[in-house]
Amino acid sequence: MLERLQNSRNALGLLFLLPAAVLLLLFLTYPLGLGIWLGFTDAKIGRPGEWIGLENYSFIAQDAVTQLALFNTLFYTVVASIFKFLLGLWLAVLLNKNIRFKTFFRAVILLPYIVPTALSAIAFWWIYDAQFSIISWVLMKMGLIHQYIDFLGVPWNARISVIVANIWRGVPFVAITLLAGLQTISPSYYEASAIDGATPWQQFRHVTLPLLTPIIAVVMTFSVLFTFTDFQLIYVITRGGPLNATHLMATLSFQRAISGGALGEGAAISIAMVPFLLAAIMFSYFGLQRRAWQQGGADK
């Protein structure tokens, strides 16, 4: 009797999983394997590839543009993630205060995250326009600069510009999720620490941060993951230029594989992201989890 129930459960379980499993196996698992295989071939668009072993990888390892793209990706991820974290945490703390129109603020602040990135990136492209940038206009009127800034035409300007756009888009996600974490912290901790004479900064440092660490770990893992593999912002604002200064691994693999037709090489570049990606995830997740554990917080 029990066995029959168990059996039917298994059968039913498989049946219920079928639609999701078929789609994911065909369009996710299989392509993932295919991508790894393609990385070892010289496949071009419209021509199946021959196995060439590690040739693509040894090529990209020596390719100056790929090296630059890797540097850009790491720089982009580290700088943007740090700022997203700091600004997101600040915004979350502000929203957690006893303020008016709380729901309104919360709703409005998420907008950059909701709206299609490609479309808001176009707005940034216009805001950064070399001749008509509103930022340059304001700075000129304030007398801070004497000529319009070439935001996207100079390598370091362009890097910073796309990072700013990425931060703009990412802060809402971090802020709203951390706000949810803040709201689960019981006010009694703050009352108790206030009785003991803790200053607001001490409360933040010794109550808020330790209790928030588990959720910070999760949020930052997601944030790092999405920043590292970002494509849209770069593709829309700079297409990797000027002089490949803003190419990320994802945009470079698109350029080589789809625009350039070298599927194998492009696949190798995108597969080359995986070890870095895993390292970044491990770092942000386990690094932060471990800190929580060392501080004696986070019993989950």
Place this chain on the structure above:
Amino acid sequence: MSAKEDTVDTAGMNYLDSPMRKAVVVYLPLAIFVFVLLFPFYWMAITAFKPNNELLSRDGNPFWVMAPTLDHVRKLLFDTSYPQWMWNTVLVSVVATFFSLAASVFAAYAIERLRFSGAKQVGLAIFLAYLVPPSILFIPLASVVFQLGLFDTRLALILTYPTFLIPFCTWLLMGYFRSIPFELEECALIDGATRWQILVKIILPLAVPGLISAGIFAFTLSWNEFIYALTFVSSSEIKTLPVGVVTELVEGDVYHWGSLMAGALFGSLPVAFIYSFFVEYYVSGMTGSVKE
């Protein structure tokens, strides 16, 4: 004792009694945040209705429109395939969302409630699938799409979007199903209800908030999707809105900023509109799925 109460009181009083301090420490930074986060939208909107001579002038006040014009909007609607892109995006998003949601409900119920052998591992696999970024998948996926003869069709997008929608929706719904008491199901089982009846009559009605947040998420994610739509579709009449605006409204060296911004604005409005109705579901879904 009384001394301690005093400190608490004064600490509390200080906090409430200094509106000036609060204005500087809380409202001012908050106002700057809101300004910066919303400015690009304002700039989009104002550019969309500015005549070209105002757009390309460095004099006057750029923050306002002196002589609003609908020229850019007219150009967008009648001289480009914009309405077609909008329709494609709606179609692809709605269909992909619907199928992903249906598949996710079954998958989440199976993993969370049927407890078949291996349910845990499948649950973990689903979560890992969510972590696979589209920018690693799009190259091999393009060749799969091509092999299946789906290149340059809406079906290619409808079938590939679930790869990121299903893991997310399943994960989110698993959380919702977990919050529904087992006892309800056991009672129904004893009364002779089938699993199907339990799912449709008990679980789904109770999971409506979860279904709404998963649906909104799936819809906005599909609406935002860019790299698959850019790679798997090449004809103008099949393109989705973000891709169409980025690839077709930018012609050579002359940028029609007015039309571009109008395109960006009207492409953002539908998701912003739907989101504004379901903010609570969206936020709870977002925070819930991360906290799991």
